[in-house]
Amino acid sequence: MPVILAIESSCDETSVAVCNNGKITANVIANQTIHENYGGVIPELASRVHQQNIVPAVQQALAIAKVNKSELNGVAFTRGPGLLGALLVGVSFAKSFALALDLPLIAVNHMQAHILAHFIDEPKPKFPFLCLTVSGGHTQIVLVKDYFDMEIVGETLDDAAGEAFDKTAKILNLPYPGGPLIDKYAKGGNPLAYKFAEPQIKDLNYSFSGFKTSILYFIRDRQKENSQFVEENLADICASVQHSIVKILLNKLKKAAKQFNINNIAIAGGVSANSGLRNALQEASVSLGWNVYIPAFEYCTDNAGMIAIAGYQKYLQGEFVEQDISPMARMNF
Structure with a gap:
């Protein structure tokens, strides 16, 4: 019964989810309202706000899922596509978190995850x-x-x-x-x-x-x-x-x-x-x-729930990545 922590930071939502044996038990999304002042997403600002949001979002997701860090079996993260600076925050945190707990890393393609969001709920x-x-x-x-x-x-x-x-x-x-x-x-x-x-x-x-x-x-x-x-x-x-x-x-x-x-x-x-x-x-x-x-509205926009379900499927297939993995702004399937 693998328990996966997932991180999504490809654009302007800092999202963290927990997948417990194929079920999404937490899906926290921290929005960035600062971009409303500029009429669009400012990449540098997005990266800075991700840094502020990611630790509280992880803590909140674990609390909602009632999961302790010691119960996790893997860490999934969005590798790309997305804003490079924003991706870098999520990738760096995932690598550090996984290294500290000796957990396998799971890299997820953002667009594939959108598709796999259909496997969160029935039908x-x-x-x-x-x-x-x-x-x-x-x-x-x-x-x-x-x-x-x-x-x-x-x-x-x-x-x-x-x-x-x-x-x-x-x-x-x-x-x-x-x-x-x-x-x-x-x-x-x-x-x-x-x-x-x-x-x-x-x-x-x-x-x-x-x-x-x-x-x-x-x-x-x-x-x-x-x-x-x-x-x-x-x-x-x-x-x-x-x-x-x-x-x-x-x-x-x-x-x-x-x-x-x-x-x-x-x-x-x-x-x-x-x-x-x-x-x-x-x-x-x-x-x-x-x-x-x-998909349900919650899983249409950028969210870590879709990263978690994709990470869960990759975990079952033993598809892990090494610690030297880097973010990619552009990724093919």
Whole structure:
């Protein structure tokens, strides 16, 4: 019955979790509100706040899980991808903690962990399945054949879907983080009020750079005619932007499901918390006969629970790393 301590520090959440024999018994997340003053994450500030948060977060997670340090069997941590300085804090702490207690180290790929978050709670997907991973930095369609046998079959050629949400929010002068606010305002708007440029990309790849530009020009031109255009039409703008992004995401996912003849479909990553995407996926499950898997909100955004469950599976396979391991801002599967 392995007990794994897990640390996630890839961006601006300091998170620590405990996995006891495959069950998440604690998942502490310390958010960094300081970035709200700058409209985005400042890497140097993120690293400094991680240093302040990590020890209290570990202590809190162990207390919630009712686990003593002597009962731990391994330490899992996010090696990448992410902000290098932020990753360095988590990796350094994990190495020191493991060395002091003579515990094995388990390196986890952040994006794989997002996918494996589906194995925290029931229902759990059966292999093989397709997972749409969508976040501020990534947009991928992943063919998941086993816990660590994954193949990226489609990805963004430039910007991520999460970035499209965040940049749109900035254009609309919404405070950071803006993605959840677009989701909030979209619920009261008309999703068909406005149309934006949709990328014409072959295969299963995505592109959102042109989409973002079309929104920028649309807002600029409308404000020339009416300086209060955004304020007067905020709900409709948000609903239309969200509808367009979700449509782009699902069109490729449907194509992938048909191409690989798979009806087990999952979503993961921070944008999987978006209500528009979740609702559209549930609707597709009915019309297309998909078996749909969506993580609980707690495990959609960056969190150590997903690192813990991935670390647990690696522990069972005896996949450990040496103390000279270093963080990686970019990692492939």
